[in-house]
Amino acid sequence: MPNKISPEIDFPNGGAAMSARRRRVKKIRVGIIGAGGIAAGKHLPGHRSVKGVEVIAVCDIVEEKAKAFARKHDIPYYFKDYMDLISMDELDAVSVCTPNNFHAAPTIAALEAGKHVLCEKPMAGNARDAQAMLEAAQRTGKILQIGLQSRFNKRMMTLRKLYQEGFFGEAYYGRAIALRRRGIPASPTFITKKMAGGGPLIDIGVHVLDVLLWILGYPRPVRAFGSIATKFGNRADVINPWGKWDPKQFDVEDFAMGVIKFENGLTITLETAWASHVEGTGTTFFMGDKAGATFSPFRVYTDKGGEMISFEPEIPKEIQKAPGEFEAFHKAIREGLPSPVPPEEVIWTSKIFDAIYKSARTGTSVAVK
Ligand SMILES: NC(=O)c1ccc[n+]([C@@H]2O[C@H](COP(=O)([O-])OP(=O)(O)OC[C@H]3O[C@@H](n4cnc5c(N)ncnc54)[C@H](O)[C@@H]3O)[C@@H](O)[C@H]2O)c1
Missing domain, CATH: 3.40.50.720 (NAD(P)-binding Rossmann-like Domain)
Incomplete structure (x- = not known):
């Protein structure tokens, strides 16, 4: 009952x-x-x-x-x-x-x-x-x-549309970045392998990696090389505005990076940390052979009429009206539409993370499959 x-x-x-x-x-x-x-x-x-x-x-x-x-x-x-x-x-x-x-x-x-x-x-x-x-x-x-939820961000949707229309040409390099100077989630939900499976790589890395791959048409990853470190999480003397945690429980990484190669020639560097001694290390970006983009500032860069230009792209009308995350979920249920954020795509982020963790253990690059 x-x-x-x-x-x-x-x-x-x-x-x-x-x-x-x-x-x-x-x-x-x-x-x-x-x-x-x-x-x-x-x-x-x-x-x-x-x-x-x-x-x-x-x-x-x-x-x-x-x-x-x-x-x-x-x-x-x-x-x-x-x-x-x-x-x-x-x-x-x-x-x-x-x-x-x-x-x-x-x-x-x-x-x-x-x-x-x-x-x-x-x-x-x-x-x-x-x-x-x-x-x-x-x-x-x-x-x-x-x-x-980043897939429902109107700016990200606009970059994806521009990519689909060929504005950027062929994308060959990108950097997905989620580096915090300090922001260790203080709960066992996040800091124990038993509950979380991993640290910032899968916690915050997933947002930037997924949205970047989504903009770029989710090419198939083939190999990854990575490195992880735990330099803050298992210490009791770390300043953390996000609250206190039990350093003895902390058994995930607090820094992780990876280099991922894709079938279509694209390379992505992924950098994540819940804690570090740096700030202002820049934004997620990608480079295409016709144009490139940075997420923050939200800007595209290209050559036109003999000049190098850059500008903030306008959000198209249909994107301004597009459903948000929960609206999209319920619309898909009511109208029998496919999943708005399908597991067929997102599973590749999990496979990439597994490969990065394995690479960090073995010191060699690992096939993503
Ligand atoms: N989309 C985002 O930006 C975002 C932000 C924060 C958290 N999250 C994700 O949300 C999830 C939960 O995070 P949170 O911050 O809410 O954690 P939380 O610890 O605040 O809440 C998790 C809850 O799940 C309960 N729980 C655990 N096992 C259960 C089970 N088998 N059956 C029923 N309840 C169970 C716990 O008792 C707890 O109350 C994580 O996967 C996290 O990565 C996503």
Whole structure:
């Protein structure tokens, strides 16, 4: 039996009892798995911002957290076990907001139960889990969208459109950069291999690498070489505005870099850190043989009429009106569209990260496959 917060709220028309006609216009009902920071800060407001969507259930392995979350946010049902949440007939979709190494199990179970899934980034803590998630999405035909919100940034969408139109020509080099002087996430969710699978490489590296690859048409990676270090996380004397953590628990890297070669000749350097002794090291960029771009400042650079010019590209009208992350998820559900952030693409980031970690261990470059 589900735990119910508001006895007056009921769903008598749920599941199979609903007529086909009613189903066409019914609300999309969502459950959230993992009642932590990203659930409260992104998924709850994200789903609620979309018309015709209701968040009706939440679960957390710590039942008190689920209950408090449900109470605070007026969510009628809460659970301790995600299998109980997933078995609710009324649910159409779930958000998976658990630590990285616990993305695969609830995602696969939800897909198998016929729910669409919006799963937080990185896709998983390793490529094996990500592969199992991809296969579950393909087997069930349900939508699996990965929570990489940078793809909905209008500037990133504009660069992608310009790339597709040939403005940049052939891209041959890029740098994806996510370097913090200080910003170590203080929770075990992020700093333990058991929960996170890895450190800044997969935590913040995934945003910049994925969006850069997406702009450039997701070419196939072939080899990666990488290096990692832990220089701050296991020390007790480090200044960290993001709060205190237990240095004895910290067993992931706090710096990682990689060089990735792609089938089409592209090379990307990826640099990530949660802590370092540098600042102002520049922006993510890419170079094409006709033009190049920097993310911040948002600018493109090319030659025209015998001059070197640079300018801030205008955001096209259709991009200004394009749906955001949660709107896109629900539109895909309602209209039977493919996943707006498909696992078929994002899995390559997991494979690249596995190769970089392996390369850091072995000291040689590693095939990405
Ligand atoms: N998109 C972004 O920019 C962004 C930002 C922050 C976090 N995230 C991602 O969101 C995920 C969660 O991060 P967070 O900051 O919310 O962490 P968090 O620790 O605040 O919350 C995670 C919650 O999941 C619960 N949980 C763990 N295992 C569970 C299980 N099996 N069933 C149910 N609940 C379980 C924990 O008890 C905890 O309450 C991570 O994968 C992280 O990478 C994404």
